[in-house]
Amino acid sequence: MKIVVCVKQVPGTTEVSIDPETKRLIREGVSIEMNPFDTYALEQGILLKEKHGGELVVLSMGPKRAELTLREAIACGADRGVLLNGRPLGGSDTYATSYILSQGIKKIKDVNLVICGKQAVDGDTAQVGPGIAAHLGWPQVTYVSKFIESGESELKLERMHESGSDVSVVELPAVLTVLKDVNIPRIPTLKGRLNSRKVDITIWDETDLETDSEKIGLGGSPTRVVSTRKPDARDKHTIVLKGSASDSARELMKILKTRLEL
Amino acid sequence: MKLSELDRADNYNDVWVLGEIAEGKVHRVTLELLGKAKDLAEKRISAGSKVVCLLLGHQLDGLEKELFSHHADKVIIVDDEALKFFNDSIHASVVTRLVNKYKPEIMISGATSKGRSLMPLVAVKLETGLTADCTGLEIDEDSGLLLQTRPAYGGNIIATIKCEDYRPQMSTVRQGVFKVQPEDVSGTGELISEFVLDEEKQTSLTVLSEEGLDGESRINLHDANVIVTGGRGVKNADGFKVIHDLADAVGGAVGASRATIDSGWISYSHQVGQTGLTVQPEVYIACGVSGQIQHLVGMQSSDFIIAINKDPDAPIMHLADVAIVGDLFEVIPEITKLLSN
Ligand SMILES: Cc1cc2nc3c(=O)[nH]c(=O)nc-3n(C[C@H](O)[C@H](O)[C@H](O)COP(=O)(O)OP(=O)(O)OC[C@H]3O[C@@H](n4cnc5c(N)ncnc54)[C@H](O)[C@@H]3O)c2cc1C
Numbered sequence: 001m002k003i004v005v006c007v008k009q010v011p012g013t014t015e016v017s018i019d020p021e022t023k024r025l026i027r028e029g030v031s032i033e034m035n036p037f038d039t040y041a042l043e044q045g046i047l048l049k050e051k052h053g054g055e056l057v058v059l060s061m062g063p064k065r066a067e068l069t070l071r072e073a074i075a076c077g078a079d080r081g082v083l084l085n086g087r088p089l090g091g092s093d094t095y096a097t098s099y100i101l102s103q104g105i106k107k108i109k110d111v112n113l114v115i116c117g118k119q120a121v122d123g124d125t126a127q128v129g130p131g132i133a134a135h136l137g138w139p140q141v142t143y144v145s146k147f148i149e150s151g152e153s154e155l156k157l158e159r160m161h162e163s164g165s166d167v168s169v170v171e172l173p174a175v176l177t178v179l180k181d182v183n184i185p186r187i188p189t190l191k192g193r194l195n196s197r198k199v200d201i202t203i204w205d206e207t208d209l210e211t212d213s214e215k216i217g218l219g220g221s222p223t224r225v226v227s228t229r230k231p232d233a234r235d236k237h238t239i240v241l242k243g244s245a246s247d248s249a250r251e252l253m254k255i256l257k258t259r260l261e262l
Numbered sequence: 263m264k265l266s267e268l269d270r271a272d273n274y275n276d277v278w279v280l281g282e283i284a285e286g287k288v289h290r291v292t293l294e295l296l297g298k299a300k301d302l303a304e305k306r307i308s309a310g311s312k313v314v315c316l317l318l319g320h321q322l323d324g325l326e327k328e329l330f331s332h333h334a335d336k337v338i339i340v341d342d343e344a345l346k347f348f349n350d351s352i353h354a355s356v357v358t359r360l361v362n363k364y365k366p367e368i369m370i371s372g373a374t375s376k377g378r379s380l381m382p383l384v385a386v387k388l389e390t391g392l393t394a395d396c397t398g399l400e401i402d403e404d405s406g407l408l409l410q411t412r413p414a415y416g417g418n419i420i421a422t423i424k425c426e427d428y429r430p431q432m433s434t435v436r437q438g439v440f441k442v443q444p445e446d447v448s449g450t451g452e453l454i455s456e457f458v459l460d461e462e463k464q465t466s467l468t469v470l471s472e473e474g475l476d477g478e479s480r481i482n483l484h485d486a487n488v489i490v491t492g493g494r495g496v497k498n499a500d501g502f503k504v505i506h507d508l509a510d511a512v513g514g515a516v517g518a519s520r521a522t523i524d525s526g527w528i529s530y531s532h533q534v535g536q537t538g539l540t541v542q543p544e545v546y547i548a549c550g551v552s553g554q555i556q557h558l559v560g561m562q563s564s565d566f567i568i569a570i571n572k573d574p575d576a577p578i579m580h581l582a583d584v585a586i587v588g589d590l591f592e593v594i595p596e597i598t599k600l601l602s603n
Pocket residue numbers: 013014121416492493494495496518519520521522533534535536537538539549550551552553554555556557560570571572573576588589590591
């Protein structure tokens with residue numbers, strides 16, 4: 001089985017802050033990591049490869065330093081990494097990103113299965129996985145919570161939604177997005193780490209990928225961010241109660257009675 | 263579709279809501295979106311915009327009434343056994359074909375797991391843009407374009423996004439972001455039936471069964487008038503007892519911050535916030551929650567917010583209508599006692 005896992009390098013979001021002057025995201029000095037949801041996609045790729053044999057390729061689109069994230073994935077057990085990098089690819093929205101990744105998957109050749117994380121913690125869209133499926137014309141199973149059976153040519157999967165779950169069978173090739181529930185990601189071994197330093201990362205740009213220049217980057221993106229701002233700090237008059245517990249409770253009752261006509 | 267000389271923006275009218283069915287009933291988010299769609303269509307009245315609800319499923323007879331009374335001018339129903347379960351491939355093929363046929367200017371859907379699976383497939387097949395998880399939708403007065411607002415980077419940034427040169431303009435919206443508009447029970451409109459083509463049923467994805475959550479794990483935060491939420495301040499799983507007691511006393515539901523879920527004190531279905539649910543109850547009582555932005559984005563539009571926290575400077579205390587400085591294990595039982603009397 002030839003598997004591609006899509007991994008994205010993201011800023012550690014708990015540290016994200018906004019420059020008060022420019023109102024833009026401060027990227028300098030912010031740590032970067034593999035998108036947490038992608039670690040489950042990677043682990044699933046490793047598990048399937050261990051079971052069925054074949055090759056596991058990790059694929060990322062991003063700046064040169066995203067190589068580090070690919071090496072981290074190789075340290076965990078991926079065979080090789082492919083980075084899609086080039087100036088014209090920058091500024092892509094989910095439509096263009098999923099197009100570019102799908103071109104990468106075509107060029108990797110003979111891929112049976114693509115696994116993505118549920119969503120990336122920076123953009124938070126959960127649209128790239130389905131976008132890849134649509135560009136490739138393959139079926140998708142999103143929000144996979146359990147691999148019930150995995151054969152060479154088809155998978156039986158459980159998927160979660162808010163109000164329940166379903167069970168489906170999908171023939172390969174297919175695209176999956178996985179939830180945290182599927183596995184517990186492993187930590188790289190020392191041997192894995194050493195090995196990951198030696199492996200060459202393949203880098204492809206827009207010409208290698210033969211992308212349609214109308215469909216990539218800012219110009220090829222249907223959506224455009226027109227402005228950004230900080231979330232509203234709700235400017236309101238807060239009543240502060242700081243007496244004893246019983247006083248506060250009684251005071252609260254009074255407020256609720258008048259304000260909410262309870 | 264990218265707009266061109268041949269396929270101009272004015273060929274695209276109407277505001278579509280991609281409806282969702284849950285357990286044989288119209289999903290609440292669909293009703294919320296119909297109210298918003300009415301608002302958007304009124305602002306595009308010059309383009310002759312109407313509110314259209316597209317509903318796919320099986321045995322949908324009679325559901326159109328509720329859609330009409332929630333302000334749909336037109337309902338397109340595709341009723342077929344092949345749509346009994348949510349099958350991404352079949353649903354996407356049908357929706358794509360119908361959009362190409364009727365050419366809506368705007369199409370919105372709930373950001374439920376189904377909406378978030380189907381809409382990106384459809385958007386790519388249609389070659390247009392899609393904005394995820396919007397918290398605001400407005401029509402720009404000058405251009406007539408849809409301005410789509412959404413949080414990103416863990417809620418630290420609010421971005422406004424447009425899709426100028428492609429149609430339809432598409433967005434998904436979380437449940438609870440917009441309010442259901444008052445019903446007009448006399449509302450009627452045009453009902454259209456469409457069908458699934460045989461070739462659309464040919465797919466390598468087969469959905470075998472669908473199961474609802476059992477009563478135990480279902481807590482309906484969306485329907486609750488009062489939500490009592492516990493944060494890391496409740497200390498451990500047992501600490502949630504005071505939260506449950508208060509929720510029972512007010513007939514409300516129990517919410518939780520992510521920190522408590524990550525610690526395994528309560529199940530994910532209780533999570534409020536960016537990666538959980540967006541809620542808008544009449545009263546939200548946050549107990550031992552600090553009020554990180556990821557939590558706030560999920561509850562800040564509640565009508566009345568009460569925060570109980572030891573730390574008077576916790577961010578939630580500034581957002582609250584009433585901020586009680588104190589130990590939740592002392593304050594909450596007092597409140598519960600007064601309410602029970
Ligand atoms: C991408 C991303 C998505 C996220 N999505 C969500 C989400 O959907 N929902 C969510 O909730 N979080 C989310 N988070 C996490 C969020 O940033 C916070 O980490 C989390 O909400 C903090 O939970 P907390 O307020 O319970 O804990 P803390 O921040 O630790 O706050 C605990 C508070 O309790 C108070 N306290 C302690 N003891 C007592 C006592 N006895 N009585 C009274 N007060 C007491 C403390 O003063 C403190 O203010 C997300 C994070 C990221 C990065």
